[in-house]
Amino acid sequence: MKKAFLFFIVLVLFTGEELLGQVNLIQNVSARKTLSLDGVWDSQVDIVGVGSLGRFGLVQDRKPTKFVYNGDNPRNTELVEQDMDVAEKINVPGDWNTQKEKLFLYEGNLWYRKKFSIAPQPNKRYFIYFGAVNYEATVYLNGVRIGQHKGGFTPFQFEITKELKNGENKLLVNANNTRGDDNIPTKIADWWNYGGITRSVSLVEVSETYISDYFIQLDKGKLSEIKGWVRVSGSQKSQAVNVEIPELGLKQSVQTDTSGYAELNLSSKKIQHWSPENPKMYEVILSSANDNVKDKIGFRTIETRGTEILLNGKPIFLKGAAIHEEAPFRTGRCYSEADARTLLTWAKELGSNYVRLAHYPHNEAMTRMADEMGLLVWSEVPIYWNVKFEKPEVYASAEKQLLENISRDKNRASVILWSVANETNESEPRLAFLKKLLEKTKAVDPTRLTTAALLAKEGKSEFSLEDPLGEFVDVMGCNEYIGWYTLPAELAPTIKWTSKYNKPLIMSEFGAEAIAGLHGSPDEIWTEEYQNRIFENQVKMLNNIPFLRGTSVWALMDFRSPLRLLPIKQDFFNRKGLVSDAGIKKMAFFTLKNWYQTK
Ligand code: GCB
Incomplete structure (x- = not known):
């Protein structure tokens, strides 16, 4: 009884707008007066976290190691074992892994420092705004700790009006991408854990009010x-x-x-x-x-009616591709408009009207460009595989990332779906966790649809959608890999799909790997022909699902992943792309394109 009452109070206390207020983000930063802090920064790898241990020192019986939180080594008369003035350089935005060969496999702490000059104006307020830092960022300005943020794919800001000096300022950031079981995402994910200040940083000036x-x-x-x-x-x-x-x-x-x-x-x-x-x-x-x-x-509306998805009141089939935020041609994290344009142009060439931005919020250039290019967007948070659903602190982190994502992109017409999870195993704590997230999503944004990438109950001749979470989403997503992980490809057209829910289904993933340019018989795995055979059969099956209202092939482009070890064939790349990371279109690209022309 008491619990129920408390829950009620919480619901009454926070409106959707107030919930978004908790993550406290300036809307549309690029339209404000900003000083870009992008460019060359000083950097220092710190494997054991010397800087974080700071003045307490590392060794009990010796003089403590000093770390000065603006990065300076002020005089040459005392022991300060660090000096950002002469440290290595690194570019921001950009992951560290693909900028420096020695950091390719590095996971841990890296210090960043930027010096900038400004003349703060009276009656103005100043914020430092980060597009994203993976995973944890601790920020210091002129030696003062300003704040900390966790979550590698969403924006955050700190007010620095009091700490900002007239003239030169020193901004120091510790970025730490150590994977953790209690993080969102957890330790194991099928994409590269690119570390660092991966998106733009700006100093924003606004009026006092x-x-x-x-x-x-x-x-x-x-x-x-x-x-x-x-x-x-x-x-x-x-x-x-x-x-x-x-x-x-x-x-x-x-x-x-x-x-x-x-x-x-x-x-x-x-x-x-x-x-x-x-x-x-x-x-x-x-x-x-x-x-x-x-x-x-x-301005557009998006709704469901039975198994239909209605855009502006009219039924639509979502023809699409899932995209990782992996940079075409150079690899690494994408951050630029040019990267977004390349990826979304390929999606358009495929005949897409929709993209799934997997498996985490992408940079703002992507959703802004999707608005401009006319691509509908599935946007998601990295609640992926084995999340510790029973832990309140994990829920808090997931909710914060979800709110930050919605806060940033809530005015984008392209975004029609907020997804709360990908392939999570059924359990009571999981249902309670995701149901609560779905309720929050609806509270902050009643205009859009909710979804999650679910798993069907897979039999030999029937696949059924009966995940209890299906009851709480507007649109069911489903990932299936017939022909690759399960069942022979030729069985796909014989599979009967059923659903417990009278709701639309998006096949949020299906696919197979192939090395671009490797040709052979359709039975020879890793060839384009093998991948293509799976697509030919998939398409026959997809045509027979009465409540199917969209597909996002896995994936638009090959992407780097720590799970893909096979030398020569994979070399740390998941090769399920229809396009290689070098921009080569595989046979399956054209098979799917032809199918999309019929939809
Ligand atoms: C999945 C995951 C996706 C993987 C993909 C694969 O089901 O959602 O992140 O990359 O399978 O290639 O196995």
Whole structure:
């Protein structure tokens, strides 16, 4: 009884907007006044964590080793065994593994330092904003510890108004990518644990009171009603905010309440709806007494009706590919618009109208480019395989990553699905954990659909969707590898698919490995012909699933993975791409492309 009451209180206390407020991210950082801190940084590998142990020293009976948290070695008269001024250089953004050969297999601590100059202005506030650091980041400015963040794929920020100096400033970051059982993701994942400051870093300047966040989308199922909210942060929380969409002749003035919050409602019958065929976006301008911010937002609705997925009220089949954030041509983590454009262009050439951004939030360039190019997006957090579902601290980390992801991308028309898990085994703690995450997702964003990549109950002639989590998602995802891990490829067309739930299914993964350019008979594993044979049979099976409403082939491009050891054939690459990392399209690419033309 007591527990139930407490749960109720929690639900009442936090609205969706307040939940997002907990992760505290400035919306649309690239539209603000920023100083980019990207470029060359100083760097120091620290295998045992000398820097973190700091002044306490490492050896009891000797003089403690000093580590100075701005990286300087101030005088040559005392023992300070570290000096960032003469340390090696490293580029930000970018993983360390592919920048320095000796760090290719490195997992641990690496110190980064950047010196920058600024003249802070009165009545302004300053934030340091990181696109992502994998996995844990501890940040110091001018020797003062500013904060810490865990989670390798989501943005975070710290306010530094007090610590910022006029003139030269020293920013020191410890990045640690040590894998952990209680992390999200856990120790074992089928992708490379690229470490470091993998995305851009910027210093953001805003007014003392500023427009910190907004959510502007079509109301669920309503094609002419724009709904949302705006949040103002600072000392003057209650003030007038104007929202304008000039092209639609729309304008609304709202007064934020004492907490800085106001709801938005704008209505127009003239909206051209965003879709893959017409990815129309509108300039949206928000302004207050001291601030203004512009965004480009597309308006579309997404719903389900029985087993249908409806985009702007009309049934759609999602033709797609799953993509890792692996850089084409050079390997390593992607971070740039150019990387995003290459990958999404291949997806388009395949005939896709949809992409699954696997298995973690990708950088913002991806979702912004998907908006621009007209690709629908499945966005997910790395709740992958054997997560410690029974641990509250693991739940807290998962929820935080989910909220950070939604907070950043909630105004992207391309994003239609929030996924909470990939291939997780059924158990009570898992169901409770994921159900709670799905509820939070709906609370913060009632406009989009929820999903998870589930596993079917696999028989010899029937595959059935009966995972209890299916009851709580809007759309079921399912990963299957008939022809590769299970059953001969030729059996695929004979498999009957059934479902306990009257819901749409996206085959979120299916595929097989092949080495680009390796040819042989369709029975010879690792050849393009072998992979292609599996696709030919898969397609026959997929055509017969009555409630199938989308597919994302695994995967668009080959990607690096610590699980793929086979020398010569894999060499630490999962070769299930339809395109190799060098950009070579395999036979299966064209088989799937032909099939997508029929859908
Ligand atoms: C899966 C996983 C994916 C793997 C893939 C594979 O089911 O979701 O992350 O990479 O299989 O290639 O085995």
